[in-house]
Amino acid sequence: MTASHPRHRRALVVPAGMALATALAFLPNTAATAAPAHQGAASADAASLSYVVNVQGGRGAPAHVKKAIATAGGTIVTSYEKIGVIVVHSSNADFAQTIRTVPGVQSAGATRNAPLPSAVTTDLGSPKVLSAAEVAEAAEEAAADQDPLQNLQWDLPAIKADKAHETSLGSSEVTVAVIDTGVDDTHPDIAPNFDRAASVNCVAGKPDTSEGAWRPGAAESPHGTHVAGEIAAAKNGVGMTGVAPGVKVSGIKVSNPDGYFYTEAVVCGFMWAAEHGVDVTNNSYYTDPWYFNCTDDPDQKALVEAVSRATRYAERKGAVNVAAAGNENYDLAADEITDPVSPNDGTPSDRVIDPAECLDIPTQLPGVVTVASTGAKGLKSSFSNYGRGVIDIAAPGGDSTKYQTPAPPATSGLILGTLPGGKWGYMAGTSMASPHVAGVAALIKSTHPYAPPALVKALLYAQADATACTKPYDIDNDGKADAVCEGTKNRNGFYGWGMADALDAVTR
Numbered sequence: 001m002t003a004s005h006p007r008h009r010r011a012l013v014v015p016a017g018m019a020l021a022t023a024l025a026f027l028p029n030t031a032a033t034a035a036p037a038h039q040g041a042a043s044a045d046a047a048s049l050s051y052v053v054n055v056q057g058g059r060g061a062p063a064h065v066k067k068a069i070a071t072a073g074g075t076i077v078t079s080y081e082k083i084g085v086i087v088v089h090s091s092n093a094d095f096a097q098t099i100r101t102v103p104g105v106q107s108a109g110a111t112r113n114a115p116l117p118s119a120v121t122t123d124l125g126s127p128k129v130l131s132a133a134e135v136a137e138a139a140e141e142a143a144a145d146q147d148p149l150q151n152l153q154w155d156l157p158a159i160k161a162d163k164a165h166e167t168s169l170g171s172s173e174v175t176v177a178v179i180d181t182g183v184d185d186t187h188p189d190i191a192p193n194f195d196r197a198a199s200v201n202c203v204a205g206k207p208d209t210s211e212g213a214w215r216p217g218a219a220e221s222p223h224g225t226h227v228a229g230e231i232a233a234a235k236n237g238v239g240m241t242g243v244a245p246g247v248k249v250s251g252i253k254v255s256n257p258d259g260y261f262y263t264e265a266v267v268c269g270f271m272w273a274a275e276h277g278v279d280v281t282n283n284s285y286y287t288d289p290w291y292f293n294c295t296d297d298p299d300q301k302a303l304v305e306a307v308s309r310a311t312r313y314a315e316r317k318g319a320v321n322v323a324a325a326g327n328e329n330y331d332l333a334a335d336e337i338t339d340p341v342s343p344n345d346g347t348p349s350d351r352v353i354d355p356a357e358c359l360d361i362p363t364q365l366p367g368v369v370t371v372a373s374t375g376a377k378g379l380k381s382s383f384s385n386y387g388r389g390v391i392d393i394a395a396p397g398g399d400s401t402k403y404q405t406p407a408p409p410a411t412s413g414l415i416l417g418t419l420p421g422g423k424w425g426y427m428a429g430t431s432m433a434s435p436h437v438a439g440v441a442a443l444i445k446s447t448h449p450y451a452p453p454a455l456v457k458a459l460l461y462a463q464a465d466a467t468a469c470t471k472p473y474d475i476d477n478d479g480k481a482d483a484v485c486e487g488t489k490n491r492n493g494f495y496g497w498g499m500a501d502a503l504d505a506v507t508r
Contacts, residue, residue: 048091048116050077050205050264052306053099053108057084068102077264078206080271083309087205087264089116096299109302111263113289113346117256127222128414129425135239141409147233149240149424152416154376154406155396159436160503161243164443168506169235169246171446176231176249176438177278177319179269180224180285181259182216183251184420187225189233189240190249198250198276205264207272214251215420221259222419224251226427227284229418230435231442239424240416243439243502247446250278260288260345263303266362270310274317279445281314282438283323283362284431289343292351292358300358307361315367320445320453320460322438323363324397324430325372325385329483330355332364332387333493355387364390369441369457372494373397373433375404376413378467380483380494382475384430388486388493393464395436395500398428403475436500443505463508464498466490 051074055065060081069076073092079085084106092098099108130138130149139148156162175195182201185194201213216222232249233242242249252272254265266287273281287293287307293300311321330337332355339351339358355364363370372394373381380386381399401413414426437460444459445451451459469485469492476482485494 048089050111050116050262051088051090051096051108052111052263052267052302053086053088054106054302054305054309055084055086055104056106057082057309059084061086062104065102065104068099072098074099077204078268080267080310083271083313085267085306085309087267096302100298107298107302107305109299111303112260113343127226127419127425127427128412129419129423135424147235147237147239147241149416151409152411153240154410155398155415155436156241156243158374158376158378158396159243159440159500161439164502164506165235165241165245168443168446170244170443171449172246172248173449174244174247174279174442174445175277176244176247176280176282176442177252177269177273178224178228178231178249178435179252179254179266179273179281179283180227181221181255182214182224182253183228183249184215184222184225184418185251187229187418187420187422188238189229189236189242189418190225192234192236193232193245193248195248195250198248198273198278199252200272201253202265202268202272203253203256205262205268207268214253216253217257220257221255223284223427223431224253225420226417226425227282227431227435229424230415230432231282231439233418240418243436244442244446247442255285261285263287263306267306267310270307270314270321273319274314278314278319280320280322280438280441282435283321283368284429284434285324286326286363287361289345291339291342291344292337292353292355292360294353294358296357304359304361308365311362311365311368315453318453320369320441320456321362321367322369322371322434322441324434325363325370325391326360327383327429328385329383330385330387331483331493332360332385332390333486334387369393369437369460370496371395371430371434371437372496373399373430374495374499375399376406376410377404378499379404379470379475380473380485381428381430382482384433386483386485386493391493391496393437393461393497393500394467394495395433395440397430397433397436398426440500440502440505443502447506459505459508460500461497463501463504464496465501466498467495468492469494
């Protein structure tokens with residue numbers, strides 16, 4: 001299945017017709033009005049682009065490199081000296097080509113095609129918001145030990161989170177950072193668990209710590225808020241319940257008002273998490289503007305290198321990085337894939353790429369936990385990317401209710417989450433699967449507080465419920481296979497090591 005939309009695509013991408021039938025069509029980017037003052041929009045000339053310049057880490061940017069950047073018409077925005085990544089703005093079209101010739105520069109490339117700030121694009125939909133009547137009806141049916149909307153959350157028993165909560169809700173000493181579109185920390189389900197000290201706005205490529213800078217603007221996507229609630233909505237008698245309702249959650253805003261997740265912002269997000277004691281990061285996005293970054297292209301190579309350095313640094317500092325696999329029903333282990341959307345801030349063309357050489361970042365980077373999505377029947381979601389040796393683990397991300405109908409009292413095959421303004425609503429995508437795994441990783445860290453990231457990941461995979469390939473996989477029952485699963489029950493292309501298990505996370 002080929003995605004037709006630009007930009008970020010970790011929340012629902014569905015086959016034609018399904019979105020209309022189920023009101024699912026939502027991506028975590030929306031049309032933007034003027035950026036708020038705290039958005040960190042660049043004041044550079046309209047023709048300026050943003051670049052990353054990669055040098056040897058740990059020593060700071062050499063003086064001769066700084067001088068060369070200035071000589072080539074560049075202005076240093078910030079420098080992450082520990083990993084050797086310098087963020088630069090320049091209106092010189094030859095800046096990257098020039099700076100690559102400077103001794104000590106290992107790689108350099110433009111992070112975007114659209115000038116600063118990027119052009120406004122159109123809204124691609126909205127989540128299915130619960131009405132007051134639906135909230136009231138669900139609350140009437142909730143058991144005494146349940147939050148009012150928990151009956152609608154078929155995803156919690158799918159990973160045994162409801163049983164896990166009888167033993168542990170997770171530790172308040174553990175923080176999961178939502179690297180995303182921003183988090184509304186005023187939501188009553190999020191406020192009790194929000195970690196302000198670990199929250200920031202990184203949109204400009206450097207930290208903005210002003211009050212509320214981590215929140216989405218009124219015209220911006222609610223995606224990050226939805227993800228945050230899935231992870232850590234408090235078990236407080238209000239609304240829904242998160243996978244790990246006793247842990248802390250922070251918001252690291254990295255998408256600009258137009259919904260783009262550019263490299264400099266993503267690097268800033270991982271570096272902030274690394275330096276602020278974050279235990280788990282959730283990454284339900286791909287880094288714009290390239291869906292797949294090919295290392296034989298000097299610009300794309302630099303982007304891969306910059307984000308790779310940041311994810312590795314975050315892991316060295318103690319964070320487990322969890323990421324969504326994507327929603328195009330791509331086989332990421334295939335010999336080739338046609339990418340029709342890159343660059344999504346310029347003029348895209350149909351590129352035939354090798355996914356082993358051209359990487360979706362951060363999800364395909366070494367050490368990052370890559371999460372596939374399942375629906376209410378436990379099958380791979382119709383949209384979820386897959387691939388033997390690429391997918392590490394699976395978790396509920398929802399699917400069309402027509403394809404995978406949940407058992408009552410749940411009514412929707414989508415995933416319930418928090419929305420800005422004290423609301424709740426449904427979304428679907430590997431964007432929703434990844435936070436389930438991030439929540440389970442947080443429960444593991446709560447149970448084993450001194451476990452380093454490598455051990456947390458090992459336990460995550462060892463405790464997963466092995467799930468055999470679905471053969472044949474004909475999700476729409478039209479007599480044709482919609483994807484082919486390869487591998488054994490213990491590890492395969494649809495489900496990786498299996499379905500995440502929250503109960504084992506708190507009892508083993």
